[in-house]
Amino acid sequence: MDIAARVQAKARAAKEASRVLALAPTRTKNEVLTQMARGLEEKAATILEANRADLAHARSKGLTRAFVDRLTLTDGRIEEMATGVRQVAALPDPVGEVVETWRRPNGLEISRVRVPLGVIGFIYESRPNVTADAAALCLKSGNAVVLRGGSEAIESNTVIAQLLAKSVEKAGLPADVIQYVDTPDRAAVMALLTLDRYVDLIIPRGGEELVRVVNERATVPVLKHDKGLCHVFVDEGADLDMAVAIAVNAKAHRVSVCNAMETLLVHAAIAPRYLPVVAARLGEAGVEIRGDERTRAFVPAARVAEESDWDTEYLDSIVAVKVVDSLDEAMAHIRRHGSGLAEAIVTSDLRRARACGRISVRHGSGDGYLHVQAPRAGPGGRSRAHHYEVRRVRRRADSGVAGRCLASGCSGAPSTPSTSATCSSPTRSASSSSWTACSSSRPPCPRISPPGSWPRPPIASP
Numbered sequence: 001m002d003i004a005a006r007v008q009a010k011a012r013a014a015k016e017a018s019r020v021l022a023l024a025p026t027r028t029k030n031e032v033l034t035q036m037a038r039g040l041e042e043k044a045a046t047i048l049e050a051n052r053a054d055l056a057h058a059r060s061k062g063l064t065r066a067f068v069d070r071l072t073l074t075d076g077r078i079e080e081m082a083t084g085v086r087q088v089a090a091l092p093d094p095v096g097e098v099v100e101t102w103r104r105p106n107g108l109e110i111s112r113v114r115v116p117l118g119v120i121g122f123i124y125e126s127r128p129n130v131t132a133d134a135a136a137l138c139l140k141s142g143n144a145v146v147l148r149g150g151s152e153a154i155e156s157n158t159v160i161a162q163l164l165a166k167s168v169e170k171a172g173l174p175a176d177v178i179q180y181v182d183t184p185d186r187a188a189v190m191a192l193l194t195l196d197r198y199v200d201l202i203i204p205r206g207g208e209e210l211v212r213v214v215n216e217r218a219t220v221p222v223l224k225h226d227k228g229l230c231h232v233f234v235d236e237g238a239d240l241d242m243a244v245a246i247a248v249n250a251k252a253h254r255v256s257v258c259n260a261m262e263t264l265l266v267h268a269a270i271a272p273r274y275l276p277v278v279a280a281r282l283g284e285a286g287v288e289i290r291g292d293e294r295t296r297a298f299v300p301a302a303r304v305a306e307e308s309d310w311d312t313e314y315l316d317s318i319v320a321v322k323v324v325d326s327l328d329e330a331m332a333h334i335r336r337h338g339s340g341l342a343e344a345i346v347t348s349d350l351r352r353a354r355a356c357g358r359i360s361v362r363h364g365s366g367d368g369y370l371h372v373q374a375p376r377a378g379p380g381g382r383s384r385a386h387h388y389e390v391r392r393v394r395r396r397a398d399s400g401v402a403g404r405c406l407a408s409g410c411s412g413a414p415s416t417p418s419t420s421a422t423c424s425s426p427t428r429s430a431s432s433s434s435w436t437a438c439s440s441s442r443p444p445c446p447r448i449s450p451p452g453s454w455p456r457p458p459i460a461s462p
Contacts, residue, residue, distance in 0.1 A: 003183060004191040010179040011146055011198035014119045017176035018144035022116045024173060026093040029140055032171040033089035036139075037082040039167040040132060040160070044078045047163075050155040051128065058152055066256035066315045070126045071153055081132040088136040095142045116142030118200040121192050123148045123214060125206035127257075128156035134203075135164050135178050144177040146199065148192060150206070151184030158182045193218040227313045228258030229339040233330040235347035236269035243270075243346045244278045250344070252285035255317050259342045262313055263320045265330045268294070271323045275299055279321075287317045294323035310337045327352055 021029075040047070051073040058068050097114040104110065120143050122134040131147055138145040149157035161180030169175040181188045193202060193214060202222045204214040211224050232250050234243045250261035266274055275298040279289055289295075290309050291302035302321065309320040310333070324330045334343055345356050 007191040013176040014144040015198040017174035035167040037085040040082040050159040069256040125150040148181040228341040233265040236267040237348040238346040291321040
């Protein structure tokens with residue numbers, strides 16, 4: 001069987017299994033997810049052995065330190081994977097959510113209800129943890145998934161996908177809801193991109209080149225993103241200790257992930273006190289600083305920042321630093337140079353935090369598990385603010401659990417309601433008076449029940 005035929009067979013099997021999964025009750029899906037998390041923990045040694053083979057191959061090819069870091073699994077990272085799967089299990093089930101109800105002049109009552117998309121093709125690069133993230137999110141939202149990871153992580157991904165599929169089967173659902181394309185041949189990607197008979201959505205997660213190729217070649221709808229050029233802005237009223245801790249964590253926790261901080265913007269009023277301290281801490285973490293002229297006045301050891309630095313996603317131990325005179329100047333810089341993936345403000349003024357629009361509380365902190373309910377496995381990591389372009393899907397959508405469901409109704413073409421986070425509900429740190437902006441949680445929504453007893457939102461008048 002050639003590669004295209006193999007991929008088609010996997011997609012067809014996923015499509016058949018998706019019909020069973022779509023009708024699975026919440027309890028069954030949560031039991032499957034719990035079993036998946038347990039399987040990751042129990043088979044950690046097997047996963048690490050496969051990962052060592054991938055790492056040996058990567059080092060023999062002379063791949064960069066940042067690349068190897070993205071590829072590396074440890075006991076701690078496997079535990080994070082399992083924790084993320086359990087967090088998905090704890091989330092409300094989006095399937096059956098009644099989004100909107102209205103009545104037509106003739107008395108016909110129409111409801112838009114979230115239902116699964118069907119089959120999601122997930123194409124990603126070097127990070128093996130994405131295998132578990134994507135499978136968990138798709139399963140909770142009632143979607144089968146066809147996974148195709150990067151060739152550099154093929155051993156790790158194959159083992160993870162196999163044990164996840166076995167966990168699904170143990171819990172009573174078809175193992176075929178999780179498919180893994182276990183060939184490094186790029187022809188497999190090209191085949192997956194055109195299987196619109198079986199695949200309902202493609203999500204590419206990786207570098208700009210991967211996203212570009214997927215976007216150009218796919219005949220299946222694509223949920224895509226731009227690069228992760230992320231900013232932290234330290235406002236004039238920020239708590240200094242908090243601002244230092246956030247910046248160091250945002251950059252140094254894992255420099256190779258796409259939601260790590262790449263540019264630090266500092267208000268001029270706080271720069272004389274803040275920059276020497278944060279520069280010393282970043283230096284201790286091995287981070288190189290490239291600063292503008294005003295930054296270098298306080299951090300003489302910093303390299304001169306070129307104009308290109310403001311547009312660079314380093315994915316390495318390098319950060320660009322700029323001093324700005326106002327919140328407006330910081331926001332203008334972010335609008336000009338940012339990619340819209342994840343931005344943060346550290347401030348003691350709630351009004352200024354809210355003025356930022358859509359922003360994120362977190363950059364690279366625990367890779368998604370510290371400040372949120374569960375991971376997102378969509379493009380660009382798991383930061384709270386996102387501006388994904390959805391090509392041939394009517395509206396932008398969250399790529400978390402709710403974003404995996406298609407809201408449809410009797411009124412016409414389906415659409416995907418956005419659940420983008422805003423800074424409408426910041427949270428106060430327990431240890432400081434400063435505020436960090438964060439995403440708001442989606443309130444509980446009504447679940448679908450037998451016809452005739454559906455929960456009904458207020459009906460709009462004709």
